[in-house]
Amino acid sequence: MNILVLGSGGREHALVWAIRQNPKCDRLFVAPGNAGMGSLARQVDIDILSADAVLEFVAAEAIDFVVIGPEAPLAAGVGDALAAAGILHFGPSAAAAKLESSKSFTKEICDACNAPTAGYGHFTDAEAAKAHIRANGAPIVVKADGLAAGKGVVVAMTEEEALSAIDDMFGGAFGAAGAEVVIEEFMAGEEASFFILSDGKSILPVGTAQDHKRVGDGDTGPNTGGMGAYSPAPVLTTAIQEQVLREIVQPTVDEMARRGTPFKGVLYAGLMIENGYARLVEYNVRFGDPECQVLMMRLGAQILDLLLACAEERLHEITVNWADDHALTVVMAAEGYPGDYKKGTEIRGLSALPETSSQMAFHAGTIERERKILANGGRVLNITARADSLAEARVLAYDMVDQIDWPEGFCRKDIGWRAL
Ligand code: ATP
Known part of the structure; x- marks a missing residue:
């Protein structure tokens, strides 16, 4: 085809x-x-x-x-x-993609199907939002309702921080995305991602992962689009995965179908896990980047059969063939990212890297000019490896990183620390 x-x-x-x-x-x-x-x-x-x-x-x-x-x-x-x-x-x-594009919509769906998530209030008025914050105290989470490229969320550790986030959002800091605000109960715990295909009716899990949002080693510095990931995420035990499918994902899929807007595609559930129990932080409606890289390395060629079964509404007929393996990806970014960075710097050494079913340098922001590979974005390469253990996958990935000659690039040196 x-x-x-x-x-x-x-x-x-x-x-x-x-x-x-x-x-x-x-x-x-x-x-x-x-x-x-x-x-x-x-x-x-x-x-x-x-x-x-x-x-x-x-x-x-x-x-x-x-x-x-x-x-x-x-x-x-x-x-x-x-x-x-x-x-x-x-x-x-687009109607089903609202599960990502509107936080208040997702909360409404969770309410309708009793899916565990943070308690919340939804506000279009700054004074009412502030009264809610004063009544509940900190820590508390303030979110612009619409898409704000991951920047519309303030996890406020003090009441003052939360109140000033309200001023920013209603003051237009996020354009139309901030005209409505969701204020959430702060959830403690460890975050992980769970990827589930849905054909509108049946669901099929296709892997777990954990990413690394902060730019610096030890989870320090500003947030990014993601500096690395690994799969599976040990914190999402089989029992917790079953809880998530039973209490969150299948009820969401059923509720979307009941409303006449069935969800067909991949649900990327961002979860907070505390004391062996998961609650939903958010949904995305596409594969994560860089989580997709580790999932694809583990799933390989069968992904096409899975995506086709999803599109053709026959997920109930298919199973995933899992190997007992682990994959890890290290993001190499241009110096300065997530702030200002230079484009056009040359990356050498890529053609000598292994390209196998268990070691790949996936490109993100690259461009080819006169047979040279140049950096053309903030996140530029995803150095990905798979092995029998996460520790081995990490060694393989960083071995490849060491072979890349790109003085203007950097990466985190501690991808996988949480699971190792
Ligand atoms: P992204 O898609 O980039 O992850 P987003 O803008 O869609 O971000 P959320 O995922 O809802 O926003 O929140 C971003 C981050 O803020 C979460 O990954 C989590 O670390 C933290 N967070 C969000 N909601 C809560 C909450 N209720 N309690 C504690 N932390 C939270």
Whole structure:
């Protein structure tokens, strides 16, 4: 079959790499892709936020299946346009993608199906929000309702911090995303991510992971898009996974179906685990980046069969073949990230790295110019390895990092510390 993957990050490189290994895949395209994907897929330069442009390409190249990687085309309704045109695709409708794009919507769904999550209040008025904060005290969490690229959340340790977050949000610091605010009870515990496919009715877990949000070793410094990840996440024991599927994910999927907006795609549940019990922090409606890289390395070629079963509403027929393995990815970023950073610095040594089923350098922000690989973003490479143990996977990944000659790049040296 002919397949088109939308996106350009490390997540999409990993998806393309795994899909390419499946014998069902004939021609493979990626739009727009990045410098690492050239040998796996044909890169095409179309506007992936334009449903018309995607549909036109699908028709021209007789594409049988479209995999939507990032959230932006989902929110832009590309999934809906493909559905309307009868094109098989992986990725939810814009209405179902509200599970990520609106925090108050997710809370409403949790209420409706009794899914455990932080207690909350929802406010469109600054004074009412402040009264709620004064009544409940700190620690407390203030969130802009809409998408704010991970920056619209303030975990306030003092009442003053929470009150000033309200002033910022209603003062327009997050544009329209801050016109409504959700104030949540602070949940203590350890965070982990759980990835579950849903075909609108049935669900199928496809792995657990933990990421590293802070830029510096020992979880210090500002938040980032993620500096590394590993899978599985030992904190998500089998018993807790079962609790999450039973009390959170299946009820969510059932409630979405009951409302006439079934969720088809991957639910990425951000969870807080305390005393052997998980509560929902948030949903995302796509694979995480860099969590996808470790999941794809563990799932390999079967991912195509899983995504197809999801799109064709036959998840109940399929099982995941798990190896007893561990994967870890180290993000290499441009110096200065997540603040200002330089683009265009040259990265050497990539062509000498192993490219096997258990060691891959997935590209994120890279570009090829005159046969050189240049950094073209903040997060640039995802050095990923798989082994029988997490400790071995970590050694393999950092061995690769050591072979890369990129003076203007950096990475965290402690990815995996929590599980090791
Ligand atoms: P992202 O998608 O980048 O993780 P987001 O903007 O969608 O962020 P959330 O995931 O809801 O926001 O919150 C970001 C982080 O804030 C969480 O990963 C968690 O560490 C912390 N957090 C959010 N809600 C709570 C809560 N109720 N109690 C404690 N910590 C919280």
